[in-house]
Amino acid sequence: MPRSIANAKEIQAKSRRHTVRQIGPNWYKVKSGETRRVYDVVLAVNGGTCTCDWGRQRPDEDHRSACSHVVAALNYRAAKKGRRISAWDSEEAAQRQHRPMLKIGDGLILTSRSG
Ligand SMILES: [Zn+2]
Numbered sequence: 001m002p003r004s005i006a007n008a009k010e011i012q013a014k015s016r017r018h019t020v021r022q023i024g025p026n027w028y029k030v031k032s033g034e035t036r037r038v039y040d041v042v043l044a045v046n047g048g049t050c051t052c053d054w055g056r057q058r059p060d061e062d063h064r065s066a067c068s069h070v071v072a073a074l075n076y077r078a079a080k081k082g083r084r085i086s087a088w089d090s091e092e093a094a095q096r097q098h099r100p101m102l103k104i105g106d107g108l109i110l111t112s113r114s115g
Pocket residue numbers: 039050051052053054055065067068069070
């Protein structure tokens with residue numbers, strides 16, 4: 001099922017307002033900048049899972065959640081390598097960046113650049 005809520009830039013903006021704390025190698029606590037609620041995010045190579053309402057409702061065949069919490073954790077992980085990520089909901093727009101691309105589910109595509 002394609003993502004039907006919000007758009008990539010909105011998710012990206014929201015993700016920047018969250019606070020991320022790393023708990024384990026792939027485990028993060030992400031505190032919402034809006035509600036102050038804390039969610040557990042577990043990252044894999046191709047995205048991550050989250051305990052928020054959206055993340056809990058992912059289909060059986062793909063548990064990955066492209067919510068702003070997962071994007072925040074991915075950005076945190078990227079920042080440790082000196083990189084920054086941007087979110088796109090169209091493959092054409094993502095490809096135009098000519099950067100490494102990562103499809104994290106729900107139709108969301110991330111690109112990363114240094115700096
Ligand atoms: Zn979430």
